[in-house]
Amino acid sequence: MIYDHVLIRYGELALKGKNQKFFINKLRSNVQKALSDFPNLSIKGKRDHMYILLNGQDYEEIIERCKDIFGIQSFSLAIKVENDEEKIKEAVLEAILLEEGKTFKITAKRPNKNFPIPSQQMNQVLGGHILRNTEGWTVNVHNPDVEIRVEIRHDATYITSKKIPGKGGLPVGSTGKSLLLLSGGIDSPVAGYLTMKRGVQLEAIHFHSPPFTSDRARQKVEDLAQTLTKFGGEIKLHLIPFTDIQQKIFQNAPENYGMTIMRRVMLRISEQVARQREILSITTGESLGQVASQTMESMHAINEVTNYPIIRPLVAMDKVDIINISKQINTYDISIRPYEDCCTIFVPKAPKTRPRREKVNQFEAPIDFTDEIEKAINDMETVTFKSSKQNQGDIYDELF
Amino acid sequence: MIYLDNSATTKPHIEVLKTYQTVASEYFANPSSIHRLGGEVEKLINKAKEQVASILKVKSSEVFFTSGGTESNNLAIKGIAYRYQNRGKHIITTQIEHPSVLEVCKFLEANGFKVTYLPVNEHGEISLQDLEKALTNETILVTIMHVNNEIGTVQPISDIADMLIQYPKTFFHIDHVQGFGKLPLPYDHKGIDSVTISGHKIHGLKGTGCLIKKESVSLAPLFHGGQQEQGNRPGTENVAGAVSLAKAARLAKESQTNYDQLYRYQANLREVLEQYDQVTINSPKHGAAHILNFSVKGFKPEVLIHAFMDEGIVVSTKSACSSKQNEPSHVLLACGIDQSDASSAVRVSMNLDQKAEDIESFLQTFNNIIRQYENVMG
Known part of the structure; x- marks a missing residue:
């Protein structure tokens, strides 16, 4: 017998009271989707844990994918046996034979108090069984090479060795949807990732200004969206043609206020798209004080145009920490590709770092964007990205 | 026959040839060009890297496409020797390496480096004790083949890698040409710094191959030119070759x-x-x-x-x-x-x-x- 289960432990999910069932179902369906290309698996969600029955499937790839699913606190490969002393002894012995090392420790837990033998006594029974039937293993309770956990639960007993940490957070889709402003830089994908960690399903919006911005810049954003699907399943990317609006701002507004006005128009468009798609919030990668457009004054001036909640997961983070996360989630190398996006063209030589609301309103008043905004939204193009394992229709697939 | x-x-796999032909005829743009055609081709080469990386369980930024085994061995050995010669000028290899390692070592010997050629026993295996004795404060590189091409000896690569972890100054290169797709190697082992892989030994095409180079190592390039392959291997990428290698590697893994x-x-x-x-x-x-x-x-x-x-x-x-x-x-x-x-x-x-x-x-x-x-x- 080898490991035949993956045992998944919930984090704060387990604390969600009456909604617990909803969260667990969500997690189960996310796990199912992430592993949909392994048809042999069966996945069962219980009140206090979830397990994946491997049915002979190789577990390596499954472990890798479980590491990226939000809502999993930790997980382990497990052998599942009946709540029967002899069967447990047998399985524990087989588990230790798969391990390398010299010293071990048994940690038995008994959430199922109907099982007659208390945990402490179980530790001794199982430890003794291993010592009698193996050579070279000794007990070390403080610093063992291998720790075998025995969890005697209501449905069965699970025997596991290594505890693999999960990503924590909440299952994506359990707390609603947000519209992520995805620019192509380092910050916005990280903001999207952190928002997904709190259970949010993302859609993304990107503003592009061809021919001032290139196909390669668009490609970059598409690649970022694709990369993020690894953590949250499907992502819809809405591409807004922004050339006319940017030219109008450039021609009619004072140069140093151009950036502020541009951001305000982006936010107005985003709010309308969110409303159309019944999305209740907007997420951005703004980090306080990072660049001119992200000063307190600037946020104050830009935020005026919407009363939708704006989620800014990076607002209090340092750049180095943001970069570290972007490297972990594999968006960094995409983000640093050197193609201009709509935020880096038409950049004024001296943008206003402390714009004021009354000034912006005064400069904006004579410029009527109504038609351009309507047109931009009408011409919006939407591309759907599925997690890469599901992208079977990829035209390149047959080449690989 | x-x-x-x-x-x-090996005989090229028909699927590998098809891939090569399609990519070479339809995705011919230069991946460094900024237009959309260039973008599509760049996507292909990145995907090829990801596929090779996922098969080997390394990062895709650690995969460098080359023209094959000889170039990969040259790039790794000369690359490390010239980049780190200030730390020391001693290299250790074995007496039974492929000419693309042995001749590089002889060339370096003629150019001021010292090389130790470890002896082997009657089975062709080196001894860890010999290796440990040969290591000095000047040793910057150990280069040892995984599977010998003439007699099939398998060297104890994992044990060597375990040992070399304690010598942070010394890099470890592996000529994996005969082992790839056949015998496992712990590519992600911290003690392993670079690995040579060739396409035509796994039913891929001549002129294809790659060097796995960990982020811990930097190389002096053999060629000087553009920024392709992070500057380690300038020259317009052989995209069709790279994609065909990725396919050959997948097929090899599936029939392993x-x-x-x-x-x-x-x-x-x-x-x-x-x-x-x-x-x-x-x-x-x-x-x-x-x-x-x-x-x-x-x-x-x-x-x-x-x-x-x-x-x-x-x-x-x-x-x-x-x-x-x-x-x-x-x-x-x-x-x-x-x-x-x-x-x-x-x-x-x-x-x-x-x-x-x-x-x-x-x-x-x-x-x-x-x-x-x-x-x-x-």
Whole structure:
């Protein structure tokens, strides 16, 4: 017998009271989707844990994918046996034979108090069984090479060795949807990732200004969206043609206020798209004080145009920490590709770092964007990205 | 035809050829060009990297496409030697490496580096003690092959890597050309810094291959030019070659499970060949399954090769890269095999789809040839 289960432990999910069932179902369906290309698996969600029955499937790839699913606190490969002393002894012995090392420790837990033998006594029974039937293993309770956990639960007993940490957070889709402003830089994908960690399903919006911005810049954003699907399943990317609006701002507004006005128009468009798609919030990668457009004054001036909640997961983070996360989630190398996006063209030589609301309103008043905004939204193009394992229709697939 | 010279090169897989043709004819733009065509081609090359990386469980930024085994070995060895020569000028390798390692080491020796060539035992294995003794404060590189191309010896790579972790100044390069797709290697091991992989040994195309180079190492490039491959390998990318390599690697991985049956074939070959008085088996018992090297007393190897060829069976003498020199094999001499056996070695090398009948035909033909010529040759 080898490991035949993956045992998944919930984090704060387990604390969600009456909604617990909803969260667990969500997690189960996310796990199912992430592993949909392994048809042999069966996945069962219980009140206090979830397990994946491997049915002979190789577990390596499954472990890798479980590491990226939000809502999993930790997980382990497990052998599942009946709540029967002899069967447990047998399985524990087989588990230790798969391990390398010299010293071990048994940690038995008994959430199922109907099982007659208390945990402490179980530790001794199982430890003794291993010592009698193996050579070279000794007990070390403080610093063992291998720790075998025995969890005697209501449905069965699970025997596991290594505890693999999960990503924590909440299952994506359990707390609603947000519209992520995805620019192509380092910050916005990280903001999207952190928002997904709190259970949010993302859609993304990107503003592009061809021919001032290139196909390669668009490609970059598409690649970022694709990369993020690894953590949250499907992502819809809405591409807004922004050339006319940017030219109008450039021609009619004072140069140093151009950036502020541009951001305000982006936010107005985003709010309308969110409303159309019944999305209740907007997420951005703004980090306080990072660049001119992200000063307190600037946020104050830009935020005026919407009363939708704006989620800014990076607002209090340092750049180095943001970069570290972007490297972990594999968006960094995409983000640093050197193609201009709509935020880096038409950049004024001296943008206003402390714009004021009354000034912006005064400069904006004579410029009527109504038609351009309507047109931009009408011409919006939407591309759907599925997690890469599901992208079977990829035209390149047959080449690989 | 029964082809048993797979360690020299393999027949390209039809799917690999199709990929090459499609990419070369339809995705011909330069991946560095900024237009959309360039973007699509860049996507292909990135995807090829990701696929190779995921098969090897390394990062895609650690995959560098090259023209094959010889270039990868040159790039890693010279690259490390020249980049880190200020730390020390000592290199350790073995006596039984492929010429693309040995000759590079000799070249470096002629250019001010010191090289230790570790001896091997009769099975072709180095000893860890010898390696440990050879390591000095000046040692910047250890370069050792995984599977020997002539006799199939498998070196204890994991143990060497474990040991070298304690020598942070010393990089570890592995010539993995004969092992890739056949025997596992812990690519993500911290003690391993670079690994050479060749396409045409795994049913890919000549002129394709890659070097896995960990982020912990930086290289002096062999060529100078553009920023392709992070500047380590300038030159417009061979995109069709790279994608075809990714495909060959995937196909190789998928048929890796067939490898175990080659152990049975080799056992069968050994059992039968050992019954002939003239035959000495040169391959170690616990070596790789796909290579079997043996000598036949009194037979010049060319005669055997030609006689086999007449019967539609393709085998070879030592390594294709050294076989044109009319000299005994340096690998066999290093294993302590005498001059005459070392000069008369024949190599049978199998692929993962080899059939049991192929082996049977080979043995039958061998018997016929021996019986037909033993009086003349003996």
